[in-house]
Amino acid sequence: MKDTLTTDEQVASAIAAAKARDTVNDIYYVACGGSYALMLPNQYVMDREATSIAGHALNAAEFKARAPKRLGENSVVILCSHSGNTPETVEAAKIARAAGALTIALTNDPGSPLDEASEYVVYYEHEPKKISPNHSPAVLARLSFGILNAREGNAKAAKVEAALKALPPIMDAAVEAHGDRIATFADSHKREEVIYTMASGTNYATAYSYAICIFQEMQWIHSAAIHSGEYFHGPFEITDYDVPFILLMGLGASRPMDERALAFVQTYSDKVTVLDSKELGLGAIDAEVVEYIEHMAFSTLLRVYSDKLAFSRGHPLTVRRYMWQMEY
Amino acid sequence: MKDTLTTDEQVASAIAAAKARDTVNDIYYVACGGSYALMLPNQYVMDREATSIAGHALNAAEFKARAPKRLGENSVVILCSHSGNTPETVEAAKIARAAGALTIALTNDPGSPLDEASEYVVYYEHEPKKISPNHSPAVLARLSFGILNAREGNAKAAKVEAALKALPPIMDAAVEAHGDRIATFADSHKREEVIYTMASGTNYATAYSYAICIFQEMQWIHSAAIHSGEYFHGPFEITDYDVPFILLMGLGASRPMDERALAFVQTYSDKVTVLDSKELGLGAIDAEVVEYIEHMAFSTLLRVYSDKLAFSRGHPLTVRRYMWQMEY
Known part of the structure; x- marks a missing residue:
């Protein structure tokens, strides 16, 4: 069913799931390489803006090795893999989901292993020399601020x-x-x-x-x-x-x-x-x-x-x- | 009075201060360059071990710019400057202290500006080609695990x-x-x-x-x-x-x-x-x-x-x- 939604609906759906959790203490931003780089500004957003949530950006293999002790039902784990096929990131999604965390994945490829492993998915658009609100870094910002707004009433989300x-x-x-x-x-x-x-x-x-x-x-x-x-x-x-x-x-x-x-x-x-x-x-x-x-x-x-x-x-x-x- | 204590007493005194806080939600590890590098393993420690505390390692100028929203009375800020004279780190200590955070500094130089700016200080030993429990990376580990033990009863502190x-x-x-x-x-x-x-x-x-x-x-x-x-x-x-x-x-x-x-x-x-x-x-x-x-x-x-x-x-x-x- 996931892929019948528009991008806006996919984003809204993931944010609603984060809102529905009793508590969210941590957001883990997990990916590899270029996708990992996209996670860093979102850790920055949490540092700058969040009163109740700590942000952590980690390479996916490092996430597995580190096995954060706080990972669990109070966690949101946001993952990204362009192909949806990066083994470390797919495994991280499985680990996070098994721990009871809310998993939200971004990929360019519907039906990919990362899509299958994650509870919520956003299929982002990709055109390297352009930018749009549906490109991966923009979707990540929309998710981060959307969750901040849903949980803490952050007024910058609309901006x-x-x-x-x-x-x-x-x-x-x-x-x-x-x-x-x-x-x-x-x-x-x-x-x-x-x-x-x-x-x-x-x-x-x-x-x-x-x-x-x-x-x-x-x-x-x-x-x-x-x-x-x-x-x-x-x-x-x-x-x-x-x-x-x-x-x-x-x-x-x-x-x-x-x-x-x-x-x-x-x-x-x-x-x-x-x-x-x-x-x-x-x-x-x-x-x-x-x-x-x-x-x-x-x-x-x-x-x-x-x-x-x-x-x-x-x-x-x-x-x-x-x-x-x-x-x- | 600070410099009349032994290193063990300085470490114990800082840990006791962290224990005496009502709540500690975050530890910010703040420094520049080589001293910043020493902070990264301690963020790792918090990820791996802490149930109630999020760890954040930040370059001191980035800490000032980022101005973490959660920084306050529920924060411990651990800083390090070998000379005690790194302007960004001294300023970070002042910012942290003004925000009500518990400040713990490491320096090789008693009486330095970082010493003066911070509430608790450990004067570490330094001999680059050797290691001892009183060298800077060891003191940082002792502080991190000491605080974990004091606040969460972490059994690995003694190990x-x-x-x-x-x-x-x-x-x-x-x-x-x-x-x-x-x-x-x-x-x-x-x-x-x-x-x-x-x-x-x-x-x-x-x-x-x-x-x-x-x-x-x-x-x-x-x-x-x-x-x-x-x-x-x-x-x-x-x-x-x-x-x-x-x-x-x-x-x-x-x-x-x-x-x-x-x-x-x-x-x-x-x-x-x-x-x-x-x-x-x-x-x-x-x-x-x-x-x-x-x-x-x-x-x-x-x-x-x-x-x-x-x-x-x-x-x-x-x-x-x-x-x-x-x-x-």
Whole structure:
């Protein structure tokens, strides 16, 4: 029956189930790789907004190993796997469900093992260089704020929904406006062997995802995500005129960290690419919720950067040497 | 008066204060860089062991920006700064204390600003190539399990104390036994420009610290910490015969992740350095608590690796181009 519902109905149904629980003490956000990265901003949301719920983002295998002691009927476990076929995530759903937790899964593939293993499912839409309220990071934000609203009357839930609806045309315009910069980046970085990404707050998730899924996985470029607040406590010593960084400047509470990192990295590296929420037109988004949305804007725009970079390098994003090529 | 107490008394005093609170819902572990890395295993401890307390590890500037909504009288905030002078951590202590949280700080420097800003303080001992129950990671474990015991009657607290006392001679022997391997590593890696670290569970913290504090900060070698469970969801595509990895194999619940990563990385890279808890003699530690201790064993041993590598590279660990050289 699950797949006869619209996305809005699927989201509403999961939120209603969370509302119907007697108590919710914890939300575990569980996935692997790029899907795990999408979970981090939601842990951030719980830290910032929740009075009664602790948020925990965990890699699915780590979730199994850690076997959180508080996991049980007072828990919501939100999982995500694009294919719905990631073994660790499917197993995590089974473990969570057996423990009595409410399981809500996101997948692009109805009928997949993750779908079957989970009590509630949302089939998200996927178009990497676009964003919509039915794309995975947006659905996660809608679930997090929807549950916060249902359980605690969080007033920002409606603002987040509105911001997600406002975002797509803003991003279409931003992608269009960045055309020249994207071409310049692709040309100037096509022979780099190392590129670091840096961000803080929710945007750290996008930096992490870009480092592991785009640079390491799809381009075989060495990379690490550096948290802007951690930069000055070790990583900044790696900075040099010829070391490239991508810095995401947020509009949220963590912007001061990004500004401090920007001032330093631009002084000591000649290869800094700055993406700033302000310049993307995100100033038009409600200031109270922009920090919960902007990581999606960065992901959308950066995917266009990836395409152009891959072309300049002659290394398509689809090429793998291990993934899909063998058992592991 | 604080500094007239012994370390044991300082630890006991902080635990008693946590016991005296009516309620403790959250422990925030707050620091920067290498000290932040020490906090991660304690979040792990809370996930694994706590029934009534959620653990949160946050960079100190991120803690300030995130301004957790649950922070208040039901919170314990544990902070750490070696010099006691890290501005973000000192400010976090002030914020936490003003919010009514119980503040417990660790520092190597009595009378430092962090000491002054915090209600309870433990002055830890520091000798990088050794471990003792009064070193910073050990004190943190004693505080976490001490609070768990005081609030929830956690039976592992005594076992952790015993394991910490058993660890020093084990590590002295392990360091001695690894002499040849350490020399071989230093010689074979002295011209590497990138070295990855990999681990899971509590040991991920050591991998993170090694990547940002030793390789990036002290050796200017490109690096990233890869979580063994995340490896197969992106980072493993960077693996090649000439890409060096250090893999920490734990004895705890997360060992299956490390074993899977080991099998793959050893097949596709010729430059894998494996440190295994088993081979370090940690099998002698109580199996119920070894996973909470082993990250300290890895840190201790790896510091000896660093010394030898630094010598082979002709790049002392004390050299910095930015830190201590300028304002930033």
